[in-house]
Amino acid sequence: MVLVRRGNVAAEWRARRAGTLAPTLLLASSLVSSSAEAHERFVKHRLKTPLHDEFFLQGPGLMGIHPDLLRIATTVFTILVALMLLWYLREPIGETVERRIVRRLGGGAQQIVHQLAGFLTDKPVRARWFQVLREWCVILFLRSPGLVLMYSATNDSLVMPSYPLDPASAEIFKFIQVGLAILILTQTALPLCGAMIIGTWIYLFRWGWMVAIDAMPVLTVAVVYVTSPWQSHKLAIIDINEKQMRWLRLTLGVGFWALGWLKLYNHDLIAGVADSFPNIMNDPMVRLLKMGTSPGWPRETWVAAFGLAEVMTGFFVVVGIFSRVWTLIMAFVFTKLMLVDFGWHEIPHIYPIAALLAVMSSNKLTSEFERIERIEERLGRSGKSLKQALTILGASVIVAFLVVFPMLYATTFLDRSKL
Amino acid sequence: MTFASVRQIVILILLTAGLLFAIDRKMNPRPAEPVPRSTIRLWLDHPSCSGCLTGLEEALSDVPWLEAPKVLEKVPPLEQARQTAGVVNEHRQQVVVAIRDPEKNLKRVDFVALLAALHKAGFSAAQMEFSGLPHYRLEAELAPTCSSPACVESTYKAMGELVLATKPKGWFRWFDSHRVDGVNGALVIYPRMNATVDVTEVLAAVNTLGFEAASLTVHADGAN
Numbered sequence: 001m002v003l004v005r006r007g008n009v010a011a012e013w014r015a016r017r018a019g020t021l022a023p024t025l026l027l028a029s030s031l032v033s034s035s036a037e038a039h040e041r042f043v044k045h046r047l048k049t050p051l052h053d054e055f056f057l058q059g060p061g062l063m064g065i066h067p068d069l070l071r072i073a074t075t076v077f078t079i080l081v082a083l084m085l086l087w088y089l090r091e092p093i094g095e096t097v098e099r100r101i102v103r104r105l106g107g108g109a110q111q112i113v114h115q116l117a118g119f120l121t122d123k124p125v126r127a128r129w130f131q132v133l134r135e136w137c138v139i140l141f142l143r144s145p146g147l148v149l150m151y152s153a154t155n156d157s158l159v160m161p162s163y164p165l166d167p168a169s170a171e172i173f174k175f176i177q178v179g180l181a182i183l184i185l186t187q188t189a190l191p192l193c194g195a196m197i198i199g200t201w202i203y204l205f206r207w208g209w210m211v212a213i214d215a216m217p218v219l220t221v222a223v224v225y226v227t228s229p230w231q232s233h234k235l236a237i238i239d240i241n242e243k244q245m246r247w248l249r250l251t252l253g254v255g256f257w258a259l260g261w262l263k264l265y266n267h268d269l270i271a272g273v274a275d276s277f278p279n280i281m282n283d284p285m286v287r288l289l290k291m292g293t294s295p296g297w298p299r300e301t302w303v304a305a306f307g308l309a310e311v312m313t314g315f316f317v318v319v320g321i322f323s324r325v326w327t328l329i330m331a332f333v334f335t336k337l338m339l340v341d342f343g344w345h346e347i348p349h350i351y352p353i354a355a356l357l358a359v360m361s362s363n364k365l366t367s368e369f370e371r372i373e374r375i376e377e378r379l380g381r382s383g384k385s386l387k388q389a390l391t392i393l394g395a396s397v398i399v400a401f402l403v404v405f406p407m408l409y410a411t412t413f414l415d416r417s418k419l
Numbered sequence: 420m421t422f423a424s425v426r427q428i429v430i431l432i433l434l435t436a437g438l439l440f441a442i443d444r445k446m447n448p449r450p451a452e453p454v455p456r457s458t459i460r461l462w463l464d465h466p467s468c469s470g471c472l473t474g475l476e477e478a479l480s481d482v483p484w485l486e487a488p489k490v491l492e493k494v495p496p497l498e499q500a501r502q503t504a505g506v507v508n509e510h511r512q513q514v515v516v517a518i519r520d521p522e523k524n525l526k527r528v529d530f531v532a533l534l535a536a537l538h539k540a541g542f543s544a545a546q547m548e549f550s551g552l553p554h555y556r557l558e559a560e561l562a563p564t565c566s567s568p569a570c571v572e573s574t575y576k577a578m579g580e581l582v583l584a585t586k587p588k589g590w591f592r593w594f595d596s597h598r599v600d601g602v603n604g605a606l607v608i609y610p611r612m613n614a615t616v617d618v619t620e621v622l623a624a625v626n627t628l629g630f631e632a633a634s635l636t637v638h639a640d641g642a643n
Binding site: 156164166167168169172173191192194195196198199200202203206226227228229230231235 | 422428443
């Protein structure tokens with residue numbers, strides 16, 4: 001069905017986004033890459049000069065990892081630990097700020113700070129405007145896939161413009177896509193829509209595992225569809241429940257996480273995008289992660305920093321730590337890439353933007369760290385402060401280590417010769 | 420409200436995936452097989468006989484960077500091709516020619532020269548597909564030379580519009596992007612990774628833009 005041969009698609013997939021913001025957002029935006037996940041599919045990605053493959057492979061250095069790569073990984077590890085510690089300490093910090101500083105400012109300011117603190121720490125934000133925003137974001141999220149499918153059908157593609165259809169079968173697949181888009185836009189039989197999206201995603205394995213991994217974000221909406229009622233056409237679905245939101249968050253985060261590692265594995269593809277759009281290399285997050293690395297390897301360190309930035313982002317979204325902040329930053333970045341950097345070809349990114357906004361505006365966010373938090377709170381209540389501190393620190397360090405280093409070490413052994 | 424059960428969802432997922440695989444298998448007989456290394460497939464509107472093959476071999480022997488041609492068998496007869504939609508092209512004589520020692524000779528590949536050799540021997544290629552390279556660009560030397568900024572810009576735009584206009588008709592499916600090299604007076608085309616390129620589409624596009632291609636060469640040394 002897909003015109004390009006397996007190697008072609010796989011190669012392409014291996015071979016992919018201002019104003020004044022609040023200080024917190026600016027800080028956070030400095031912690032995320034300004035490149036989005038799969039934009040290399042739609043935009044020019046020719047590698048102008050080859051990368052130094054040895055940078056990503058076993059060689060001299062601790063555990064055979066290139067010293068600059070190790071340096072970037074260590075920076076990511078440090079940020080992971082710091083933000084996890086901040087997450088555990090958010091309650092006492094919030095209480096201190098609200099009781100000792102904000103109380104003096106009076107009612108209005110106190111309420112704003114309270115809402116801002118709730119927003120930043122994934123607590124429910126009780127404000128009318130936020131509710132309206134949430135409702136609108138859910139509608140956009142649930143219906144935008146219909147627009148993307150229509151766009152793909154008119155561009156002779158399957159799901160996304162990166163999957164061109166074979167002329168022999170293009171028509172039938174375009175009709176199937178339009179049919180599915182009509183169901184989605186009219187919100188009819190959503191469980192069927194979800195099953196069809198998952199089925200299509202499984203079909204993508206036909207064209208290689210990297211293709212399917214790159215398409216993982218399409219599963220986020222399928223998770224919500226399959227858990228919606230059959231009579232969905234009779235309902236105005238304007239909220240996503242806690243269970244659905246958890247699965248949405250997990251799917252979205254795992255997608256980012258996997259794409260991050262994929263960039264380290266298939267480094268030429270994203271380097272090719274940077275060769276064609278050098279401005280995307282000037283990214284605050286990547287600059288932060290690259291700090292202290294050798295200037296002699298600018299493209300290699302950029303690819304590594306970019307990939308690990310996605311791994312970090314994906315991890316935070318998966319575990320539900322500062323989910324709103326991360327998804328807001330990513331939505332901002334995707335929007336900028338779509339409107340400013342790459343233009344019309346990036347229009348299908350309306351869908352991931354909608355998914356990110358749906359998470360960002362949700363009041364039903366949970367964290368996978370709640371069990372650890374219960375343990376440390378119990379220790380705190382029983383007066384075992386040292387044990388509490390060690391639990392927090394130990395958990396953060398161990399988790400951060402496991403997120404970064406084992407996989408990084410494994411990627412240095414991967415054979416890229418057949419890519 | 421009725422919700423879907425896990426069993427229902429699993430069945431629907433399997434049905435969808437199965438349907439897509441089935442359509443794919445039925446309508447796209449080409450399996451996802453490895454692409455041969457640097458080969459040119461010629462589709463000739465010409466009946467098949469031993470005399471023709473000898474003439475073709477002689478014509479292609481004048482092109483030093485090509486190996487001996489291989490005529491593909493199992494071409495459907497003309498009547499069947501006429502009666503069956505979609506197999507008209509299949510009726511054409513298909514000849515596969517590999518590039519001799521690609522590492523050495525890739526720089527010498529010139530499709531215009533190859534077509535000229537065919538024409539000289541009385542053959543005309545309806546289609547000429549080039550495949551087997553993962554990453555390369557095609558450079559069509561434009562005559563008359565296009566070097567002024569205005570010419571470069573208008574040619575670039577015209578090519579973009581041409582691709583957009585003809586894609587829905589099945590042309591340029593392999594096309595990724597292009598640029599006009601004003602210094603060398605060339606139209607540079609970047610196919611998709613591992614794509615099979617129909618070279619005749621490129622040459623027809625060059626003519627449509629108002630140029631003649633003095634040469635059409637392959638460059639695999641980096642993207643730019």
